[in-house]
Amino acid sequence: MQALIDVILPVFLVVGFGYVLVWRKFLNDLAIDGIMKFAQQVAVPCLLFNALAHIDLNTGFDPALLFSFYTGAGTCFALGLIGARYVFNRSWEDSVAIGFCALFSNSVLLGLAITERAYGTDALAGNYAIIAMHSPFCYGLGITVMEVVRAREAGTAMTRLPATVLKAMFSNVLIVAITLGFLFNISGLSVPGVAQGALDMMVRTALPTALFALGGILYRYRPEGDLRVILFVCALSLLLHPLITFSLSNGLGVPDAGMRSAVLTSAMAPGVNVYIFASMYGRAQRVAASTVLIATALSIFSAWFWLSVLP
Template sequence: MSALLDVILPVFLVIGFGYAAVRAGWLGESAIDGLMRFAQTFAVPCLLFRSIAHLDLGSAYDPGLMVSFYTGAFAGFFACFFSAMAIFGRAMPDAVAIGFAGLFSNSLLLGLAITERAYGAQALQANYAIISLHAPMLYGFGIALMEWARSRGRGLSGATLAQQIGKAILSQALVIGILLGFAVNLAGNPLPGFIWSGVDMVAGAAIPVALFGLGGVLTRYRIEGDLGPVLMVSLASLVLHPAVTWVLGAHVFGLGVDALRSAVVTAAMAPGVNAYVFAHMYGVGKRVNASAVLVATAASIGTAWFWLHLLP
């Protein structure tokens, strides 16, 4: 019970504050958009920049950690992708968008916040290693597959497709923050102290502001039809992904306690808002992904509690 009260509920309480503030009319959609723009464009990239710049690259990138987490992620994608077509009769572009929701867990806002509250800031090295590859790899995969699905028969060249993927990935502020963090890390952290002080101030606002804004954003979603695909995505995100990660991490690769905790807790998070953003970007699967984000985020209160009890 202490894990629920002390670790999980405070995170969701901040989300609830944002949800209630918008529902009560204290903040409008434009205010929430501004908060999220600040979080996603400045605060969270600063947090990632600072964390990657100080990350011990030699020990953080354990192949077993990455294989465990990302095998689970792609298991979620392919389960949702093939089920969307074979069971629910969706066209391939819709299936790609729905599969992306089963692929893209909320590793940053929920995974990072819950892991830190459960195990402390010193246990986050594996989280940052996972996050540093998360958006670039999964967006690259999703965009490549979607562009292929949409362009079948149109003769889109490989060079054009690669250009589209690169432009989409490198235009994200999160990816820019990660790349700058790697550059500073490899250069031996040459930045003066006053710059780090400023970065620390902005980065400190990242998680609470983003969680509050996430609550406001969730007011825009409704659970509307498509119950089967929504439940499928929720199960892939909250059960299949962490289960595969736990089995591989604990019984195949023998990950250390900190790495196993980070991998499984991150894998057990609901689809991030980016799952809806991806669907909206292509105009397919929007209702399923929006509903899945809402349903799985609410359900993750219970599933996160389960995984925290299961972990050593």
């Protein structure tokens, strides 16, 4: 109960504050979109760049940790795709978008925030390692499978597939920030003191601003679409993914700090990016939006459960 009060509820109160202010029309959609654009395209990229420019690559990037997390994510993607196609009779393109909902955890806005509140800023190396791989892995997998499906259905050649995937990935500002952070880290470059001070100020705005904007955006996502599909994706994201991650982490001997980061991140709801991915292709948008809303509410309980289980 103490974890719920001290760790989880403050995070969701910030989300709820954004939700209520939009609901009561104190802020409109245009204002929330501006706040989220600042968070996603400025503040959060600054956070990721700063973290990866300074992270200890030898200790943060534990192959067993990454294998545990991304095996769970990939398994949920495959099961989401297959279940949507063969159990719920969705089209192949809809099925890829639904599989993506089960693949993409909210690793930054929820996973990072809850892990930081639970274990402190010194326990986030595993989170940043996961985040560094998250967008490249998830978008790379989702876009590749979607383009293969579309090419097969249209009967066109797939020679342009690598270029399509790379263009889509590197037009994402988060991936650019992650890449630059790695380059600074590997090269030993450092940000000048004055610029680092400004960067630190920007970093401190990232999580609260993004959480607040997330609440505002969730207000417009009404629970619509096929409820059975939504609950299926919620079960994959909130139950199966952390269970696989926890089991593999235990079996592979991932240190406690890394296990906490991996399991808590895997227990988070799908992020808003699943709706962005669905909108890119015009597929399963209502399912994606409703899944984000419902799973975000349910992740209060998944986070509470794993905080009580983890060492």
